[in-house]
Amino acid sequence: MSQYKIIFTGPVGAGKTTAINSISDLPPIKTDASASDMTKSRKASTTVAMDYGIMNLPGGEKLHLYGTPGQERFDFMWDILVNGGIGLVLLLDNTRADPFQDMKFFLDTFNTFITSTTVAIGVTQMDLSATPTIDDYHFQLNNLGLKPPVFAVDARVKSDVSLLIQSLLYTLDPGLEG
Amino acid sequence: MAMDKNKNPLKVALHGMDERSYKMMAMYLQGPCKGAAMVVNGQSAEVDIFDADSLTGQQLLKAHFDKKSPKPVIILSLNEQGLEQGLRVKKPVKTEDMLSAIAQARGLLGGKAVSSPHPASGTMAGREAAPIEAEKPILKSYVIETDEQKKTSKHEAAMQLNEKSFGAFIGNVAGVDVNDPKQFAKASYNPKDYFQGYVESAYKVSREKNQSRQLNSGWNPLLIFPDNSEVWLDVDESQLRAFAGLAINSTLGSKMSVTPLSQDMAHTDRDLERFQSMDAFLWKIACWASKGRYPASIDIRQPVYLKSWPNFTRLLVTPHALRIAALLVQEPRTLPNVAEVLGIKPQYVFVFISAACSLGLAAQVRREADVLVSPPEIKPNKNQGLLKRILSTLLGKKA
Numbered sequence: 249m250s251q252y253k254i255i256f257t258g259p260v261g262a263g264k265t266t267a268i269n270s271i272s273d274l275p276p277i278k279t280d281a282s283a284s285d286m287t288k289s290r291k292a293s294t295t296v297a298m299d300y301g302i303m304n305l306p307g308g309e310k311l312h313l314y315g316t317p318g319q320e321r322f323d324f325m326w327d328i329l330v331n332g333g334i335g336l337v338l339l340l341d342n343t344r345a346d347p348f349q350d351m352k353f354f355l356d357t358f359n360t361f362i363t364s365t366t367v368a369i370g371v372t373q374m375d376l377s378a379t380p381t382i383d384d385y386h387f388q389l390n391n392l393g394l395k396p397p398v399f400a401v402d403a404r405v406k407s408d409v410s411l412l413i414q415s416l417l418y419t420l421d422p423g424l425e426g
Numbered sequence: 427m428a429m430d431k432n433k434n435p436l437k438v439a440l441h442g443m444d445e446r447s448y449k450m451m452a453m454y455l456q457g458p459c460k461g462a463a464m465v466v467n468g469q470s471a472e473v474d475i476f477d478a479d480s481l482t483g484q485q486l487l488k489a490h491f492d493k494k495s496p497k498p499v500i501i502l503s504l505n506e507q508g509l510e511q512g513l514r515v516k517k518p519v520k521t522e523d524m525l526s527a528i529a530q531a532r533g534l535l536g537g538k539a540v541s542s543p544h545p546a547s548g549t550m551a552g553r554e555a556a557p558i559e560a561e562k563p564i565l566k567s568y569v570i571e572t573d574e575q576k577k578t579s580k581h582e583a584a585m586q587l588n589e590k591s592f593g594a595f596i597g598n599v600a601g602v603d604v605n606d607p608k609q610f611a612k613a614s615y616n617p618k619d620y621f622q623g624y625v626e627s628a629y630k631v632s633r634e635k636n637q638s639r640q641l642n643s644g645w646n647p648l649l650i651f652p653d654n655s656e657v658w659l660d661v662d663e664s665q666l667r668a669f670a671g672l673a674i675n676s677t678l679g680s681k682m683s684v685t686p687l688s689q690d691m692a693h694t695d696r697d698l699e700r701f702q703s704m705d706a707f708l709w710k711i712a713c714w715a716s717k718g719r720y721p722a723s724i725d726i727r728q729p730v731y732l733k734s735w736p737n738f739t740r741l742l743v744t745p746h747a748l749r750i751a752a753l754l755v756q757e758p759r760t761l762p763n764v765a766e767v768l769g770i771k772p773q774y775v776f777v778f779i780s781a782a783c784s785l786g787l788a789a790q791v792r793r794e795a796d797v798l799v800s801p802p803e804i805k806p807n808k809n810q811g812l813l814k815r816i817l818s819t820l821l822g823k824k825a
Binding site: 252261271303304305306307309311334343376378381382383386389390395396397398399400401407408410411412413414415417418419420421422423424425 | 449453586654655733734735737738739740743748749750751752753755756767768769804806807809810812813814815816817818819820821
């Protein structure tokens with residue numbers, strides 16, 4: 249049976265682990281390292297390898313959900329990870345110093361994969377930092393010749409993550425019927 | 427309405443923390459510590475907080491004490507060794523310990539802000555310059571607004587309507603079958619005849635003048651805050667829905683006015699749950715005004731285009747809206763063509779276009795080339811079966 253997967257990527261702290269957790273049928277398998285003592289009260293670990301979750305599909309098939317590690321030092325894994333993927337979910341943290349730089353970095357890194365599939369972008373932490381706005385992201389993407397879905401996302405909220413993935417699927421095929 | 431936001435947070439600078447710890451600490455001060463302190467850059471800080479256990483922590487502390495800075499210091503550490511100076515908070519940090527240290531630091535300041543001296547020059551400062559530079563956070567400087575997080579309506583997840591709930595929630599127009607191609611000519615509406623038109627006009631003025639405004643309607647006033655792109659209205663959703671769906675007659679229209687909001691009114695404390703984003707509010711009332719019709723400004727024989735995807739997670743999602751967006755963002759099409767290609771009732775296309783036009787996301791094609799060339803047929807994805815199964819699983823999993 250084929251390995252169907254959706255890849256979640258983005259910088260550290262953008263919510264990849266949480267997003268996978270929101271829609272996975274199994275508790276995600278995490279390969280995390282302990283964070284500093286300070287962070288333990290809020291988040292006990294940070295992902296150093298990858299997150300993994302599963303969505304059980306009708307007919308017994310499984311959709312694998314992979315989260316890339318945030319640290320660039322693991323980028324050698326990304327090519328292996330995207331092999332066979334049906335699309336990319338890029339999560340961006342709006343509180344970071346330069347989310348556009350993050351966006352360009354990940355779009356560049358996954359350029360080949362996105363060209364053959366598609367991408368949907370979720371912007372997290374917009375309740376903490378309202379700028380850049382979603383319109384600002386579209387402006388930047390337009391300059392890159394791209395028109396992907398860009399949604400404000402709370403990675404903890406299943407319907408937000410679900411809508412983002414739905415947009416990914418409809419971009420691949422608007423004729424899909426639910 | 428009372429707010430528990432701390433009106434006078436202590437300004438603190440964080441040292442010896444990597445990006446993740448820095449951000450976590452900023453959130454911790456704003457959340458569990460209820461905004462007792464807020465993170466600012468070193469120059470404007472009243473108090474310095476150090477992580478003594480980080481790689482550069484001890485080095486930074488020594489440099490700080492050598493400078494004899496008058497600012498109080500809070501030191502986060504697992505042990506007390508070598509920490510004779512400063513206010514120590516033992517790790518893992520407990521909120522009451524942190525609040526106590528903040529209160530003590532505030533006491534040391536005597537309620538006065540401390541102006542930070544410029545970094546000392548000389549050998550010592552020069553030696554320490556590298557690690558201090560290295561620990562410079564790459565986060566942008568922002569103040570976490572707890573009030574913002576309490577604006578639950580503004581940040582709540584989108585409501586998704588299916589075909590069954592559409593009629594009850596959006597409504598229908600009596601006497602016109604908007605889905606009958608022979609009646610398409612009658613299936614339009616003029617937004618200016620509805621609350622939608624007045625809101626659009628008020629938004630325009632408010633944005634152009636960059637001024638908080640109030641839309642008076644003889645009903646509850648709508649307050650518009652262009653700075654934050656939000657509105658405030660103290661009415662129930664069902665009342666708003668009814669009002670937005672009514673054509674505004676000349677009597678009511680004469681009561682409509684837009685006036686500037688006074689400084690006092692603009693800064694009055696309000697029920698935070700009544701704040702909504704300007705876009706989400708306008709999108710919603712456009713759907714209710716439309717009732718499945720299209721805006722009169724659109725010629726349904728000519729293609730329309732979509733500039734970008736709407737921010738669907740924060741907007742009312744009408745039936746098939748994502749499919750329509752996915753199709754129209756690829757290339758311009760006429761509204762009947764969209765309905766035909768997707769195999770859906772035209773009313774779903776019309777209501778989507780009404781909402782998208784209200785936000786300026788959709789418009790009529792003006793280029794002749796786009797009109798002359800008929801849009802291509804859509805090809806099913808080679809994995810369509812799989813994509814359908816994923817979609818049906820997601821739709822069955824809605825929160």
